[in-house]
Amino acid sequence: xxxxxxxxxxxxxxxRGGILNRKIGAIKAVDGVSFSIERGKTYGLVGESGSGKTTxxxxxxxxxxxxxGTVKFDGVDxxxxxxxxxxxxxxxxxxxxxxxxxxxxxxxxxDIVAEPLRNFExxxxxxxxxxxxxxxxxxxxxxxxxxxxxxxxxxxxxxxxGIARAIALKPKLxxxxxxxxxxxxxxxxxxxxxxxxxxxxxxxxxxxxxxDLGIVKHMCDxxxxxxKGRYVESGTKADIFNHPQHIYTKRLVAAIPxxxxxxRQQQKVYREEVEKEYQQNYNDYFDQEGLAxxxxxxxxxxxxxxxxxx
Amino acid sequence: MSNNILEIxxxxxxxxxxxxxxxxxxxVSLSVNKNETLAIVGESGSGKSAxxxxxxxxxxxxxxxxxxxFKGEDIVHIAAGKLNKLxxxxxxxxxxxxxxxxxxLMTVEDQIGEALLLHNRQLSKTKRKERVIHLLNQxxxxxxxxxxxxxxxxxxxxMRQRVMIAIAIANKPELLIADEPTTALDVTIQAQILGLMxxxxxQMNTGVILxxxxxxxxxxxxDRVAVMYAGQIVEIADVYTxxxxxxxxxxxxxxxxxxxxxxxxxKLHVIQGIVPSLQNLPREGCRFKARIPWISEDAHxxxxxxxxxxxxxxxxxxxxxxxxxxxxxxxxxxxxxTS
Numbered sequence: 001x002x003x004x005x006x007x008x009x010x011x012x013x014x015x016r017g018g019i020l021n022r023k024i025g026a027i028k029a030v031d032g033v034s035f036s037i038e039r040g041k042t043y044g045l046v047g048e049s050g051s052g053k054t055t056x057x058x059x060x061x062x063x064x065x066x067x068x069g070t071v072k073f074d075g076v077d078x079x080x081x082x083x084x085x086x087x088x089x090x091x092x093x094x095x096x097x098x099x100x101x102x103x104x105x106x107x108x109x110x111d112i113v114a115e116p117l118r119n120f121e122x123x124x125x126x127x128x129x130x131x132x133x134x135x136x137x138x139x140x141x142x143x144x145x146x147x148x149x150x151x152x153x154x155x156x157x158x159x160x161x162g163i164a165r166a167i168a169l170k171p172k173l174x175x176x177x178x179x180x181x182x183x184x185x186x187x188x189x190x191x192x193x194x195x196x197x198x199x200x201x202x203x204x205x206x207x208x209x210x211x212d213l214g215i216v217k218h219m220c221d222x223x224x225x226x227x228k229g230r231y232v233e234s235g236t237k238a239d240i241f242n243h244p245q246h247i248y249t250k251r252l253v254a255a256i257p258x259x260x261x262x263x264r265q266q267q268k269v270y271r272e273e274v275e276k277e278y279q280q281n282y283n284d285y286f287d288q289e290g291l292a293x294x295x296x297x298x299x300x301x302x303x304x305x306x307x308x309x310x
Numbered sequence: 311m312s313n314n315i316l317e318i319x320x321x322x323x324x325x326x327x328x329x330x331x332x333x334x335x336x337x338v339s340l341s342v343n344k345n346e347t348l349a350i351v352g353e354s355g356s357g358k359s360a361x362x363x364x365x366x367x368x369x370x371x372x373x374x375x376x377x378x379x380f381k382g383e384d385i386v387h388i389a390a391g392k393l394n395k396l397x398x399x400x401x402x403x404x405x406x407x408x409x410x411x412x413x414x415l416m417t418v419e420d421q422i423g424e425a426l427l428l429h430n431r432q433l434s435k436t437k438r439k440e441r442v443i444h445l446l447n448q449x450x451x452x453x454x455x456x457x458x459x460x461x462x463x464x465x466x467x468x469m470r471q472r473v474m475i476a477i478a479i480a481n482k483p484e485l486l487i488a489d490e491p492t493t494a495l496d497v498t499i500q501a502q503i504l505g506l507m508x509x510x511x512x513q514m515n516t517g518v519i520l521x522x523x524x525x526x527x528x529x530x531x532x533d534r535v536a537v538m539y540a541g542q543i544v545e546i547a548d549v550y551t552x553x554x555x556x557x558x559x560x561x562x563x564x565x566x567x568x569x570x571x572x573x574x575x576x577k578l579h580v581i582q583g584i585v586p587s588l589q590n591l592p593r594e595g596c597r598f599k600a601r602i603p604w605i606s607e608d609a610h611x612x613x614x615x616x617x618x619x620x621x622x623x624x625x626x627x628x629x630x631x632x633x634x635x636x637x638x639x640x641x642x643x644x645x646x647x648t649s
Binding site: 048049154155156157184185186187188189190192193196211212213214215217218251252254255256257258259260261262264267268271 | 524
């Protein structure tokens with residue numbers, strides 16, 4: 001059984017207006033998203049800004065209200081849960097994009113990493129300190145770091161403090177929202193390697209949210225592509241990168257910069273072809289509102305929002 | 311000589327921290343030709359933006375030594391009024407974040423119009439509007455008459471960046487400095503903006519300095535590449551040479567740390583240690599030494615200089631000759647062990 005099963009998830013934000021400030025419409029940030037993640041795997045959620053990928057992640061962890069649909073974690077439906085203190089919640093943790101704003105600058109590393117422990121476990125001061133030091137060691141920071149403040153660390157180190165906090169309660173699922181987008185390439189490599197290491201050690205499952213297809217390709221087993229709150233395509237890494245079917249996916253894959261300057265001209269021609277195809281077929285692949293159609297299986301693993309025929 | 315529009319010699323830009331000056335750009339020399347894109351690559355803290363700001367004369371409190379010649383004229387010790395005539399006219403800059411670089415209280419038309427008006431007082435209002443619409447067309451904005459009336463917050467990120475490019479190219483500059491122009495944008499928009507910059511460069515014969523940390527962008531855009539580390543250029547070469555035969559350990563490490571086709575499920579290379587802060591920069595010997603401790607001490611030069619390895623390909627320090635990745639050594643040893 002899959003660890004996380006998301007079925008027809010919808011997150012709508014009300015638009016209020018008029019004299020009585022009544023609901024006059026809704027922004028459909030996430031509009032019918034379904035996917036599942038097997039234990040120990042990494043699932044990549046890809047899309048441009050505004051496509052609803054972060055909203056999906058936040059809805060799963062309970063930071064956004066779920067309008068309809070189900071989110072089953074380990075067989076338990078999370079959509080009905082309201083209490084943040086429930087035990088299920090501690091099995092899901094999040095790593096945020098910006099290591100500069102996601103750590104409280106006025107707290108010491110000890111207090112930052114210990115916060116989830118204080119919420120869920122009754123530890124004495126000495127036990128707590130020991131646990132935090134173990135966690136810091138696990139993420140490759142020295143135990144003396146506990147008395148320091150976030151500003152005393154580099155970007156990569158800060159992101160590792162964020163990871164130490166996320167793994168403090170031994171979660172089963174980690175939602176990583178653009179975990180390396182704010183980091184330099186060499187630091188990016190460090191954090192990605194490290195995430196793969198702890199995944200093996202702790203048998204973690206990742207929901208990896210990113211707009212960087214190069215990194216998604218490196219990290220993920222399965223991938224879902226979102227556009228305007230809906231899925232346009234999902235499948236294994238090979239399905240998406242080697243046989244993209246939807247014009248949106250094709251365009252996205254074509255836009256990845258090629259690291260070999262020799263291919264420059266070839267890449268340019270290819271991109272122009274794809275762009276032409278995209279412009280010509282846009283109306284076939286999207287409905288009047290510019291939304292994608294329902295997903296259909298084209299193989300066991302590969303689903304595409306192909307145009308309705310007839 | 312006529313081809314060369316920017317010539318920087320021994321540029322040193324220092325900032326004052328606690329009564330001492332620390333050089334963020336330390337002895338950089340480079341040149342840019344017409345219709346050429348020079349990419350400057352490096353991590354944050356390598357001094358690439360400090361270099362760009364020095365060229366544009368945007369540092370107010372820094373101490374600048376050395377010479378920057380723009381079309382044969384020194385612009386380091388130039389009068390402010392004269393510099394203002396050049397900036398936005400003969401040389402222009404595209405900034406990283408279009409939301410903070412644009413004025414939120416001015417319409418698109420006024421912002422682009424301002425750039426035109428400042429350098430040509432005689433321009434009539436109708437002429438100006440014509441030019442603005444032409445520029446918006448040029449940067450690929452679909453309905454220019456409509457966009458003219460809009461404010462920055464009403465535009466998407468890609469559109470804002472296009473407006474900023476329109477402002478930068480308003481007076482057909484001969485030198486365009488783009489500081490991380492696509493870092494804040496989605497990949498598909500990035501591809502469009504980069505394509506646009508390339509077309510404009512060729513149409514207007516502009517020299518472009520492209521500052522970025524994204525090696526993919528470099529591979530697609532650059533004619534020549536300068537790699538910066540700790541305020542110095544450590545390697546400079548044409549783009550094909552740099553990607554096919556990178557020599558400096560820093561360049562090789564950077565190229566190795568990005569996920570590539572065949573890197574899937576392999577470990578990415580991690581550069582040991584961190585980029586030193588401005589105050590802690592090693593000022594003597596090879597600045598990259600501390601991050602490749604497995605290379606023997608005598609591989610480095612005492613005073614590392616740029617060496618021309620093949621024509622146009624310069625590398626700093628001699629440590630590249632003995633450089634290897636620690637992973638390679640392990641493989642070598644284990645293969646020896648089995649044979």
